[in-house]
Amino acid sequence: MTPLRRLLILTVAVLLCAGAGTAMVLHAASRAADRARPRAGGPAVTAGTVTLGQHGQLDFLSQTPGPHLDAIVSVPAADAPADPGTARTASDVSCLRFYAAAGTGVCLQSAPGALTQTNRALILDARLHTLRSFPLAGTPSRARVSPSGHLAAWTVFVGGESYGAAFFSTRTSILDTRTWQLTPSLETFAITLDGHGYRAADTNFWGVSFAADDDTFYATLGTGGRTYLVRGSLSRRTVTTLVQNVECPSLSPDGTRIAFKKRVLPGAALWHEYVLDLGTLQETPLAEHRSVDDQATWLDNSTVAYSLPSNGSVSGSDLWTVPADGTGTPHLLLPGAFSPAPQ
Amino acid sequence: MYLADRSAPGGTTPVTTGTGARAARVIGTTVIALGAVSLITDVSSEMVTAVLPLYLVAGLGLSPLGFGVLDGVYNGVSALVQLLGGHLADRARNHKLVAGLGYGLSALCKPLLLLAHSLGPLGAVLALDRTGKGLRTAPRDALISLSTSAEHRGRAFGVHRAMDTAGAVLGPVSAFLILRAATGGYDAVFGVSACVAALGVLVLVLFVPSRPRGPAGPRPGAARGRVDLREALSLLRLPRLRALAGCATLLGLTTVSDAFVYLLLQRRVGVGEQWFPLLPLGTAVMFLLLAVPLGALADRVGRRAVFLAGHVGLLTAYALLLWTPATLALPYLVLALHGTFYAATDGVLPAAVADVVPERLRASGLALIGTGQALARFCCSLAFGAAWTAWGDGPALAGAAIGLLCCAAVAGVVLRPAPAR
Numbered sequence: 207m208t209p210l211r212r213l214l215i216l217t218v219a220v221l222l223c224a225g226a227g228t229a230m231v232l233h234a235a236s237r238a239a240d241r242a243r244p245r246a247g248g249p250a251v252t253a254g255t256v257t258l259g260q261h262g263q264l265d266f267l268s269q270t271p272g273p274h275l276d277a278i279v280s281v282p283a284a285d286a287p288a289d290p291g292t293a294r295t296a297s298d299v300s301c302l303r304f305y306a307a308a309g310t311g312v313c314l315q316s317a318p319g320a321l322t323q324t325n326r327a328l329i330l331d332a333r334l335h336t337l338r339s340f341p342l343a344g345t346p347s348r349a350r351v352s353p354s355g356h357l358a359a360w361t362v363f364v365g366g367e368s369y370g371a372a373f374f375s376t377r378t379s380i381l382d383t384r385t386w387q388l389t390p391s392l393e394t395f396a397i398t399l400d401g402h403g404y405r406a407a408d409t410n411f412w413g414v415s416f417a418a419d420d421d422t423f424y425a426t427l428g429t430g431g432r433t434y435l436v437r438g439s440l441s442r443r444t445v446t447t448l449v450q451n452v453e454c455p456s457l458s459p460d461g462t463r464i465a466f467k468k469r470v471l472p473g474a475a476l477w478h479e480y481v482l483d484l485g486t487l488q489e490t491p492l493a494e495h496r497s498v499d500d501q502a503t504w505l506d507n508s509t510v511a512y513s514l515p516s517n518g519s520v521s522g523s524d525l526w527t528v529p530a531d532g533t534g535t536p537h538l539l540l541p542g543a544f545s546p547a548p549q
Numbered sequence: 550m551y552l553a554d555r556s557a558p559g560g561t562t563p564v565t566t567g568t569g570a571r572a573a574r575v576i577g578t579t580v581i582a583l584g585a586v587s588l589i590t591d592v593s594s595e596m597v598t599a600v601l602p603l604y605l606v607a608g609l610g611l612s613p614l615g616f617g618v619l620d621g622v623y624n625g626v627s628a629l630v631q632l633l634g635g636h637l638a639d640r641a642r643n644h645k646l647v648a649g650l651g652y653g654l655s656a657l658c659k660p661l662l663l664l665a666h667s668l669g670p671l672g673a674v675l676a677l678d679r680t681g682k683g684l685r686t687a688p689r690d691a692l693i694s695l696s697t698s699a700e701h702r703g704r705a706f707g708v709h710r711a712m713d714t715a716g717a718v719l720g721p722v723s724a725f726l727i728l729r730a731a732t733g734g735y736d737a738v739f740g741v742s743a744c745v746a747a748l749g750v751l752v753l754v755l756f757v758p759s760r761p762r763g764p765a766g767p768r769p770g771a772a773r774g775r776v777d778l779r780e781a782l783s784l785l786r787l788p789r790l791r792a793l794a795g796c797a798t799l800l801g802l803t804t805v806s807d808a809f810v811y812l813l814l815q816r817r818v819g820v821g822e823q824w825f826p827l828l829p830l831g832t833a834v835m836f837l838l839l840a841v842p843l844g845a846l847a848d849r850v851g852r853r854a855v856f857l858a859g860h861v862g863l864l865t866a867y868a869l870l871l872w873t874p875a876t877l878a879l880p881y882l883v884l885a886l887h888g889t890f891y892a893a894t895d896g897v898l899p900a901a902v903a904d905v906v907p908e909r910l911r912a913s914g915l916a917l918i919g920t921g922q923a924l925a926r927f928c929c930s931l932a933f934g935a936a937w938t939a940w941g942d943g944p945a946l947a948g949a950a951i952g953l954l955c956c957a958a959v960a961g962v963v964l965r966p967a968p969a970r
Contacts, residue, residue: 231741475669
């Protein structure tokens, strides 16, 4: 083959690739634009004012295709279980993860920057104004606010790539919104594992849930291929393991039980939702038989809400509820919704 | 000097340093073509790597934590596959074919990413991608060495590594450009990545000769029949290769993995959260800038000197991380030293290996060193993690620094120039 012919083949291939690449990007862009267009059939979402901390209201992130995709929206909770089509009021704040309590919101955002993804945590007041913004080291995963609204916690996935060595770990931070004192990583806390002091380089914390005293919290500790439920104290900077195979704990409003996801098969991404009684350490499987990969939220002392991927869709998710005592059947609470925060 | 001893075994005719015409051809088109292949392939794979965590979490709603566990396994497999790739290339006497298979396999994985929607299949696709990387490394480096005369190999490998790293820098930039144009367009990122990877394979097929015209003339031993496993194993009897393999492995045992370096940088120096994802870029930029000058320097002053100096740079980076002087320049300094370490060692080592391995076993020899080094670094990661667990990050790093100092001293003695003949 002559050099000229080779160059010609390469030029044709480059042009073909450029064409195919452009087509794919344009297709994805038009799909993204399409998602942002209002669509008939889904739940009605109208722009308006969302105010956090209004008793009885349920705030969440809209996953419905339309201009308010990923925005913080609210429904009057009294109507929500009865009618999934209840009109939703949308704010102009959008997040990847969200939670709110007592008028304090935490919104984790992620946007593509020039060289890397730019991730940040926004602390919102009741009118969704940003009080403070904190840069994040990785992709947002979980967010929680204490019942008093004083503490906020978030978990991000930190990834790194370095000449063929990828690693993923989690980093969990806790913020006191009264003093703005930030605990950047729970990994600096003293760990008591099965009654003994424990240190390891591979410790990961994720999925914080706060108790009502603004000091006690629950979280997942992952180390040595195992996961543990830990109870921690923010003031003493300690965590103590309680039981194994617990991820993404969520404390009930009365503080007596933990809803959590339990890995069904070691190594497989399959989880079943359980409730643990903190008094007896007895576990009760809930009536949801699908795999739940979410940090559940208690709507009240007897109902647990969680998200599942929407049917037939890779992105998008719906909110489901199930009784917390293992009885009953799952119930679709809100289609096209994520990150619920009962007020 | 010892490493660049011109009278390579296996009967390679020593190359006399050249005339003007030869000097113009010191970096042959083959090296440039292979550099272009690596650049294009790295753009493709780094595009995927850059968006993968976000794709898993935001696109698929999965938790990427499980990957960390598998990563060690993949690295081990990739290291062993490298040995296989090297031996197969020598055996088939077709380095281009085996390298092409490796590049092709990785390219095939990119469209497969679009079909994998859960952790299991995704893990399998990424493992396959790593296998491709393992297969191609040794035959590609062998091609670079076979198409360059001994006294210019440091520079040739430097050119290749610089182009390779440029791709690693450009990849994430293109991926985030696409994501900005199309929100949630992970499929577009993977699709474009697949196209780019296919272009890389095409450049290899079109512009890399299957039998590089070695500057040393006809290839010795070409008529001596097939390379078998026994002959490949006989490489271990070459004292100079043994010395190199031993030193590369020893030094690998005390080379803390990049992931740990960045974690240490953040923990001990307090680099802001938002900068954490950019730390590898710092290393890459320095590597990119210095790979060619340091490779050329290695050709001039000797590979041993530059290789050892690179490790001294790494040692200095460890020392700075231990000392943590209160200066704003510290993270830049550590990253600069880290990048310099790569620039002074990553291409210089294969250049040195090529000098002592006969042509017909070149890929096997390069694979042997590469595998030893990779497995040693893997062991270092395990040991470093355990030491961190037991004693904390400071003592673990101090241990690694002392280990590196000792190993570098041993390497300095073992690799010292042979007495003049």
